[in-house]
Amino acid sequence: MTAEQSDLAWMHQAFIDVQTELSFKIQRANSSIGHSGAKGAVNEEHWLEIFRAYLPNRYEVASAFVIDSLGGRSHQIDLVVYDRHYTPTLLDQQSHRYVPAEAVYAVFECKPHLDKAYLQYAGEKAASVRRLHRTSVAITHAGGAYSPRAPFPIVAGILTARSSWADGIDDTFINHLPTEADELLDCGCALNDGAFDRFEGELKVRGADGALIHFLFRLLGKLQSLGTVTAIDWSAYASILDATKEEP
Structure with a gap:
């Protein structure tokens, strides 16, 4: 084995160790915690820790509701990836965080395993975010202003410990993916069975070996x-106060 191959082997094993550790934590939570709500919260926190460790500091990650300037609100989302540099969260109360729709890059649901019901559920959660209104205004710079740009499509996915199908992430899984535009899942990871994404249009599937790190790098x-997210029209949010003000 060459020195380069040795370095690659070490790095590969280190990546596998991260995946093994996360899988162990989730398995331990599932076997030792009886209450399903508490179990889900612990598993969600493990995924949040992984995302916070591997995503650059420009991204914030949290469980949150997503809101818009028209008064719309999403379902509660297990894991929201949003801009932390330009966008404050709004109306935060203890564990309840509210993120403006314009700030959102991606949303994920954390579930115990992949099956038809959870895929549909994750799709419905994604749709509740994608259907919200997003504003965009011009950005002023020294030479003038950049025109407002259209918001990019919000990424949606699902995070689990395993697949419930005997063939893992294969034909049966693919046949049960949501097909409605707002409910499409762009990516996902089932630690013990593999990862998938359609970032380049065509669905790509990775086996269990290195699935977590492959998913994160993709x-x-x-x-x-x-x-970067679009510039928010803060006046649209300010207008909520006038829209709800009673006539004298």
Whole structure:
């Protein structure tokens, strides 16, 4: 084995160790916690820790509701990836965080396994975010102003420990993916069975070996390609106060 091969083997094993550790934590939570709500919260926190460790600091990750300037609100989302540099969260109360729709890059549901019901559920959660209104205004710079740009499509996915199908992430899984435009799942990871994404249009599936890191690196590439979120029209949010004010 050459020195280069040795280095690659070490790095490969290190990536596998991260996946093994996360899988163990989730398995331990599932076997030791009886209450399904508490179990789900612990598993969700493990995924949040992984995302916070591997995503650059320009991204914030949290469980949150997504809101818009028309008064719309999404379902509660297990894991929201949003801009942390330009966009404050709004109306935060203890564990309830509210993120403006314009700030959102991606949304994920954290579930115990992949099956038809959870795929449909994740799709419905994604749709509740994608259907919200997003504003966009011009950005002023020293030489003038950049025109408002159209918001990019919000990425949606699902995170699990395993697949419930005997063939893992294969034909049966693919046949049960949501097909409605707002409910499409762009990516996902089932730690013990593999990962998938359709970032380049065609569905790509990765086996269990290195699935977690493969998924994270592919997601990083996708987030990088999206650039920066649009500039929010804060006056639209301010107008909520006038819209709800009673006539004298």
